[in-house]
Amino acid sequence: MAVDAASRTATPRRGPADPVKALLHRHRDLCERAVDPLEIAAGLEAHGVTDRTAARFRHRDVFSLAEELYARVPRDGEPAPATEPLPTPRVRADWVLLSLLPGALGTAVVVGLHLTHGRVRPLLVVGGLLMVALAIRAALRRGPLRAPLGTRARRAAAGTRACALWLLGYAVLGDGLLRSVVEGGPDSLPTGAADDPWPLATAPALALLLACAPAAWCAHLLTAGARRRLARSRGLDEFRAAAQPLLWGAFVLFLGALAALLALCGGLLHESAAYPQTLTLGALLLLARLLTVHRRRHAPALALFAAAMTEAAAPALALAGRLPGCGFLATPVDTLVDTWGPGSVPALACGTAALALMLHATRTLTRASAHAPTGAPE
Numbered sequence: 487m488a489v490d491a492a493s494r495t496a497t498p499r500r501g502p503a504d505p506v507k508a509l510l511h512r513h514r515d516l517c518e519r520a521v522d523p524l525e526i527a528a529g530l531e532a533h534g535v536t537d538r539t540a541a542r543f544r545h546r547d548v549f550s551l552a553e554e555l556y557a558r559v560p561r562d563g564e565p566a567p568a569t570e571p572l573p574t575p576r577v578r579a580d581w582v583l584l585s586l587l588p589g590a591l592g593t594a595v596v597v598g599l600h601l602t603h604g605r606v607r608p609l610l611v612v613g614g615l616l617m618v619a620l621a622i623r624a625a626l627r628r629g630p631l632r633a634p635l636g637t638r639a640r641r642a643a644a645g646t647r648a649c650a651l652w653l654l655g656y657a658v659l660g661d662g663l664l665r666s667v668v669e670g671g672p673d674s675l676p677t678g679a680a681d682d683p684w685p686l687a688t689a690p691a692l693a694l695l696l697a698c699a700p701a702a703w704c705a706h707l708l709t710a711g712a713r714r715r716l717a718r719s720r721g722l723d724e725f726r727a728a729a730q731p732l733l734w735g736a737f738v739l740f741l742g743a744l745a746a747l748l749a750l751c752g753g754l755l756h757e758s759a760a761y762p763q764t765l766t767l768g769a770l771l772l773l774a775r776l777l778t779v780h781r782r783r784h785a786p787a788l789a790l791f792a793a794a795m796t797e798a799a800a801p802a803l804a805l806a807g808r809l810p811g812c813g814f815l816a817t818p819v820d821t822l823v824d825t826w827g828p829g830s831v832p833a834l835a836c837g838t839a840a841l842a843l844m845l846h847a848t849r850t851l852t853r854a855s856a857h858a859p860t861g862a863p864e
Contacts, residue, residue, distance in 0.1 A: 505542070509555070527551075527854060548854075577706065581629025585702035587621040592695035596688050596755070618695065619651075625698050626775070630705035633778045646778070649790035650771060656797045656832060657767055658691045659684075661760070664828040667804045668820060689757040690764040693747040694771075700743035701772050704736040705779060712857040729852040737772070737844070744768045763829040766836035773843040780856040785846045789839040796835035 513530065527548050535548055545551040595614030602610055625631060633643075662684040666672040672684050715728040744765060752759035770793060774786035800819050807816025822830045850856055 509551075513555070529855065578629065581625075581631075581702060582699075584621075584625045584628050585631070585699040588618055588625055588698045589692075589696035591618050591621050592692050596692050599686075599688065622695075622698065625702070629702055630709055631702050631775055631779060633775075633783075634781055646774075646783075646787045646790055649787075649794040650774070652794040653767055653771070653790065653797070653832075653836070654691070654694065656794075657694065657760075657764065658687055660797060660801075660832060661687060661763070661828040664801050664804065664819075664823065664831060667801045668816075668823050668828070687757065687760060689751040689755045690748065690760045692755070693744060693751045693759075693764060694768060696747045696751070697740070697744045697768055700740050700747075701775070704740045704772070705776060707739075708732055708736040708776065708851075709779075709857065716854055716857055725854050726852045729857075730848065733847060733851050736776075737769070740772050741765060741769060760829055762833040763836065766833050766840055770836045770840040770843065773840060773847055776851065777843065777847055780851055782846075782850050782856070785843060789843050793832075793835045793839040797832055800831045 530548055530551070535551075539548075591614065595610065595618065598610045598614065599607060626633070663672065666684050674684070711732045712729050715732070716725055745761065748759040748761060748764055751757075770789065774790055777783070777786045800822075804816045804819045807813050807820075819831070822834075
């Protein structure tokens, strides 16, 4: 009898008659702050609640559970409004023009390099790089490529920006530097001349700057499409199945646009398009920005850092191999350059990092919490 009484006393603690009430108490701040059930559904998913978890609360999916939670929160006696689609970002003239600005300035710098000679050329390069950097910064602060601001975001932004600038700088100077180091140089700084032993890769750099506009459009298409499908979906699995083609479609569309720009710039400038290293770098930068825009900052920072350090290690190892007894350090780099060319180093570095980010994006950017205001950062 004593055992039966103890069991009856403990039963309510293990299985409350109203399990949704306990969930509401645990996530009250989320439910009170939400402006519609979609925000609650995305927030629950960010906290690990799945459709299978919702079944334990006597609901068919997380969206249905979110609607009950939204209805239970007191709102001064006002009836709960019908679920409305999340605001879809509009195409604005300001961010469209800003996304075109880096390519326009880059084109002007490249034209200036082909028309100037002597001491004017270094001044043009320095001034042009400064203007291009400011244009890229402006393009990333407006429109679909803008990342949410916050204390944590500002702390991580400096390191991520430095790695991205290194990768872009290596795309211009790195292949020529690495080949020169492997062959025993460099004996002088690059001059930008056609017969320079340390040549500048202006065609890939110009194509990447022009690709800022396709990147902004692809990010816009992904965000707008995901929010429309989030409003129509009735389950997390249903939304994930609809969001995956959107992500892959935006990614492939960007790579196609970048490949076309590479062919155009290479043909006009009579330079190698450097498809492997430039396409992998473009893929890495796009995926890193998409994840950052949707509040996933940790993985992009690690991927960019790993790629930048790999590229920096290649010429460093080649130089270290010149020290007495250290020739073995340069063997991997020499083998890669002799077999596949200097472009194999950035292609492998950026390609591996981009593949890791693509796997991460497929798992995170297809979640409802990534496309709603309540999406939790990493």
